[in-house]
Amino acid sequence: MIVIRSPQTKEDFKDYYALRYQVLRQPWGQHQGSEKDDYEPISRHFMAVDDGSGELLGVVKLLEKEPGVAWFSHLAVAPRHQRTGIGRLLVEHVEEVARQEGFRTIGAYSRLNSTEYFKRFGYQITGLPSPYFGAVQVVWMEKSLD
Ligand SMILES: CC(C)(COP(=O)(O)OP(=O)(O)OC[C@H]1O[C@@H](n2cnc3c(N)ncnc32)[C@H](O)[C@@H]1OP(=O)(O)O)[C@@H](O)C(=O)NCCC(=O)NCCS
Secondary structure, rough: EEEOOOOOOHHHHHHHHHHHHHHHHHHHHHOOOOOOOOOOOOOOOEEEOOOOOOOOOEEEEEEEOOEEEEEEEEEEOOHOOOOOOOOHHHHHHHHHHHHHOOOOOOEEEEEEEHHHHHHHHHHHHHHOOOOOOOOOEEEEEEEEEE
């Protein structure tokens, strides 16, 4: 069974950031450490884990962007588990957490090649693309939680 929980131990966090790096930074030749941003201490972190094998399947984090607006970022699914519904589970999870915490809107900066993915969940583009890490362009997408 797949469970979504927050990383707790030093080992959990090591695996959590390693998966981020592997999926989101290494392919662009970015240095280790680039998988973290300044907002880690004020973010809620989530990991999808196979509770049978203990394997880490995917990660995402959630924080407040501005009053009423939740922001999830660093969504990454382990390569061999992509397109098996893990991303969907993580997105639905952060939406539910944000809803319970009283946020009215949730959004993410999507790479231009992932906008179709987020549109499936009802997200709409509300901004102009901007460069990210000099490697891709991202655009803010959001949806109402009401
Ligand atoms: C993009 C990503 C998070 C999607 O998670 P996932 O677990 O692989 O996707 P899911 O299994 O939840 O996909 C749900 C649906 O979206 C589709 N889908 C997956 N990736 C897609 C994409 N990039 N564009 C359009 N549709 C996509 C799937 O085919 C699936 O369709 P179905 O429900 O009809 O079968 C994951 O593939 C990933 O980590 N990719 C690399 C990093 C990345 O691009 N992160 C996004 C940062 S903006």
